[in-house]
Each structure stands twice: as C-alpha cells, then as structure tokens.
Amino acid sequence: MSSVESNATTSDLALVTAIRSGDQGAMAALYDRFSSIVYAVALRVLQDTGAAEDVLQDIFMQLWRNPAAFDASRGNMASWLAVIARHRAIDALRRRRPQDDIEDVIVSVEPNLAVEADRSRAMDKVRGALQTMPAPQRSALEMAYFEGLTHVEIAEKTGEPLGTIKTRIRTGLLSLRKVLAA
Amino acid sequence: MSLHEEFADDLALYALGSLDGAERQTLEKHLKGCASCRRELELLRGDGSLLALTTAGPKPPARARQRLMSAIAEESKVSSRLPVAGAASISERPRLSWWLVPGLITLAALAVVCVSLWRQNSTLHEDVALLRTQIADQGNKLEQANEVAATLLDPEATRIELVAVGNKPQPRGKAIYQRRNRNLIFLASNLPQLPAEKIYELWLFPANGGAPIAAGLFKPDARGSATVVNPPLPEGVEAKNFVVTLEPESGSHESPRGTPVIVGVGG
Numbered sequence: 001m002s003s004v005e006s007n008a009t010t011s012d013l014a015l016v017t018a019i020r021s022g023d024q025g026a027m028a029a030l031y032d033r034f035s036s037i038v039y040a041v042a043l044r045v046l047q048d049t050g051a052a053e054d055v056l057q058d059i060f061m062q063l064w065r066n067p068a069a070f071d072a073s074r075g076n077m078a079s080w081l082a083v084i085a086r087h088r089a090i091d092a093l094r095r096r097r098p099q100d101d102i103e104d105v106i107v108s109v110e111p112n113l114a115v116e117a118d119r120s121r122a123m124d125k126v127r128g129a130l131q132t133m134p135a136p137q138r139s140a141l142e143m144a145y146f147e148g149l150t151h152v153e154i155a156e157k158t159g160e161p162l163g164t165i166k167t168r169i170r171t172g173l174l175s176l177r178k179v180l181a182a
Numbered sequence: 183m184s185l186h187e188e189f190a191d192d193l194a195l196y197a198l199g200s201l202d203g204a205e206r207q208t209l210e211k212h213l214k215g216c217a218s219c220r221r222e223l224e225l226l227r228g229d230g231s232l233l234a235l236t237t238a239g240p241k242p243p244a245r246a247r248q249r250l251m252s253a254i255a256e257e258s259k260v261s262s263r264l265p266v267a268g269a270a271s272i273s274e275r276p277r278l279s280w281w282l283v284p285g286l287i288t289l290a291a292l293a294v295v296c297v298s299l300w301r302q303n304s305t306l307h308e309d310v311a312l313l314r315t316q317i318a319d320q321g322n323k324l325e326q327a328n329e330v331a332a333t334l335l336d337p338e339a340t341r342i343e344l345v346a347v348g349n350k351p352q353p354r355g356k357a358i359y360q361r362r363n364r365n366l367i368f369l370a371s372n373l374p375q376l377p378a379e380k381i382y383e384l385w386l387f388p389a390n391g392g393a394p395i396a397a398g399l400f401k402p403d404a405r406g407s408a409t410v411v412n413p414p415l416p417e418g419v420e421a422k423n424f425v426v427t428l429e430p431e432s433g434s435h436e437s438p439r440g441t442p443v444i445v446g447v448g449g
Contacts, residue, residue: 057249061257071412083231
C-alpha cells in the first residue's frame with residue numbers, strides 16, 4: 001500500500017484523497033497535523049483528559065471511515081475539525097447522541113486558514129480581540145461555545161435579559177470576523 | 183447585509199447550537215428556503231471556529247495515536263476478510279443444526295436436511311461471489327470518480343486552456359448542474375483579477391422565470407481560475423441559465439446587483 005509522505009508540503013486535500021484509497025500513512029499524517037487542535041478543543045469543553053481522548057478517537061475514526069465528509073471547497077480542514085470537535089465534545093458533555101452528521105457541518109472562514117502560518121497569525125489577532133472584548137460579552141460567548149449552554153440557560157445564570165444575551169453572542173462572533181477582515 | 187435581520191440573532195445562536203425550542207424550529211424552516219441565511223450560517227460557524235482555534239492546551243498523549251492507528255489497522259483487516267468470514271459462518275450452520283438434532287432422527291431425514299443445507303450453502307456461496315463482484319465493481323467506479331474529482335479540485339493541478347491560434351484567452355466558465363441532487367460544479371478560467379472590495383458571485387436563473395438564486399461567492403487564483411462545488415441550493419429548481427457577476431465583497435445574495443462578467447449561452 002502506497003503511503004503519502006507526512007511532510008508539511010502535502011496538502012490537506014492530498015492527504016484526504018490518499019485516505020479515500022485506504023492509505024493508513026496518510027491518516028497518520030493527518031492525525032499528526034490536526035490532533036492537537038481537536039484534543040485542545042475537546043479538553044477545553046470536557047475538562048477531562050479521558051473523555052477528550054474519546055472524542056479525538058471518535059472524530060478521526062469517522063474521518064477514516066468517511067473521508068468524503070470533508071469538502072475542501074467549503075472550508076479548511078483545521079476550522080472544520082475544530083468545529084466538529086466542539087460539537088462532539090458538547091454532545092459528550094450533555095451525554096446526548098451526536099446532533100449533526102459530520103458531513104452536514106459546513107464552515108466558512110475568510111480568509112482561508114489552510115496554511116499553518118496564516119492560521120497562527122490570525123489566532124494572534126483573534127486572541128487580541130477576545131482580550132479587548134467587554135467581559136460580559138466574552139463570558140456569554142464562552143458559555144455558549146465551550147459550555148454548550150443555550151441562551152436561556154445563560155440568561156438564567158447571569159440574570160441578564162434573553163435579548164441581551166442573544167445580541168452579545170452575535171456581536172461577539174461578528175467582532176471576531178471583523179478582526180480577521182481588518 | 184442581505185440576510186434576514188429578524189433571524190440574525192437566532193442564526194448566531196443556532197450556529198453555536200445554543201438555540202432550542204420553537205425558535206429553533208422556526209429558523210430551521212426558514213433556512214430550508216433561504217440561501218443567504220444558510221451562507222451566513224456557514225460564516226457564523228467559521229467565526230465560532232476562530233474561537234475554537236484559539237484554544238491552546240497540552241498535546242494528546244502518545245497512547246491516543248497508537249489507539250487510533252491500531253483501530254484503523256484492525257478495521258482494515260476485518261473489512262478485507264469480511265467475505266471469508268461470511269463463508270465460514272455459513273459453513274458452520276450445518277454443524278450447529280447437526281448437534282442440535284436429537285439422536286433419534288432417522289438417516290433419511292438427516293439426508294434430506296443435508297441436501298437442503300447443501301443447496302442453501304451453494305446458493306449463499308453464489309450470493310457471496312456475486313456480492314464480491316458487485317463490491318469490486320463499485321469500488322472501481324468509486325475510485326475512478328474520486329480520482330476525477332480530486333484532479334478537478336486539486337489547487338496544485340496544472341490548468342492550461344487551449345484556444346485557437348492567434349486568439350487571446352477569454353473569461354469563460356462551465357456549470358454542470360444536476361437538479362435531482364442539487365449538485366453543481368462550476369469551473370471558471372481566465373477571469374480578470376478582482377478589483378479591491380469586490381468578489382465574483384455565481385447565480386442560477388430558474389427555468390420558471392423566478393428570481394435568480396445565489397450559488398456561491400468565489401475568488402479566482404492568480405491565473406484567473408476558480409471552482410465552486412455544491413453550494414447550498416433549494417430543492418428541485420430547474421436551471422435555465424447561470425451567470426457570474428462582479429459584486430461587493432460580501433456578495434449580493436438576494437439578487438445580482440453588479441455587472442455580469444460571463445453569461446451562459448443556453449439561456
């Protein structure tokens with residue numbers, strides 16, 4: 001069985017194409033490239049290393065069984081996996097069945113962050129934006145994203161009106177988009 | 183912004199999975215028929231992914247990699263020997279039946295059972311052989327389709343357009359649309375580079391004369407080539423034509439506002 005070289009120049013799409021033909025080496029290369037992102041997100045949500053490892057295993061096994069779930073024309077692999085990891089971790093946190101099939105999750109980020117150096121620069125900007133964001137807004141965003149709380153639960157927890165929570169979450173997300181566009 | 187403002191806040195919550203109850207149902211119903219809100223949903227998920235990507239933490243332990251690769255190797259082994267496993271289970275059935283049969287069964291009855299099982303076994307062997315052939319055939323077709331798709335979509339593939347000698351390459355595009363599955367592949371070449379704060383937008387013009395439907399924003403590469411694959415589209419729309427327009431950077435979504443750049447010759 002041929003194996004794709006696991007160097008940084010092999011594109012994510014080339015790895016996924018090789019995985020489609022059953023190339024285990026390509027799967028290992030993809031894992032080495034993105035496992036840290038998936039694990040970090042799962043661990044942030046679940047706060048439990050064993051549960052985070054289960055999410056990591058689950059996501060990469062699904063990708064191995066169904067590599068076509070990743071559509072390179074609709075988003076980059078890092079962003080897509082980060083969102084899938086977050087979804088699966090929230091499902092695990094709430095002890096519920098997976099809410100979305102992985103192929104149904106489409107993620108668009110402009111500019112495309114497929115190159116690690118671009119991603120790293122973009123993340124510095126986003127971290128900066130989070131630091132300057134008003135604390136209640138950042139808190140609402142993080143409760144929704146990393147704790148999987150609904151807007152009703154966040155409103156109950158903070159004592160803020162529902163409409164305020166909704167608007168904070170939306171404007172918070174949009175401010176992250178703006179900082180990348182700037 | 184062309185998305186429906188009344189859904190703007192709920193769309194952000196939905197992107198994070200934080201919307202539930204009647205509001206969620208109402209929004210999901212709206213999303214089925216609204217391409218611009220579906221596009222905004224993708225963008226909001228992208229915004230959420232930025233939040234996820236800022237997460238830093240320890241690397242996963244080495245055992246997690248070993249666990250994954252062992253599971254993959256094991257699954258590959260199991261799938262490659264599936265037909266053999268099926269045959270084995272079939273051949274075990276006569277033994278199971280034989281041992282369950284009480285000792286008082288007559289030789290004639292046993293012979294009838296054996297003949298019946300032999301026939302069943304033969305039929306199942308034939309079925310397994312047929313299934314193997316079908317799986318191999320489908321596997322070959324899938325592999326060919328994957329290779330074609332991978333070549334078409336590979337950003338590193340060499341793309342050279344041939345034109346009549348003496349002619350300059352002109353902007354052109356080709357839309358391949360399958361109404362039944364809402365599949366659309368659009369390939370463009372020789373497009374002029376985008377002016378600042380502009381983007382190209384692909385539009386589907388329905389055959390029933392309805393309003394144009396946004397079918398994806400795109401930017402060409404340095405050589406003017408671009409691809410749009412399976413943008414979100416409503417169900418069952420017969421296409422009369424496809425048009426690419428030059429739009430403001432956020433796209434127009436509801437209806438084309440900018441200048442047409444290339445237009446289908448069929449419409």
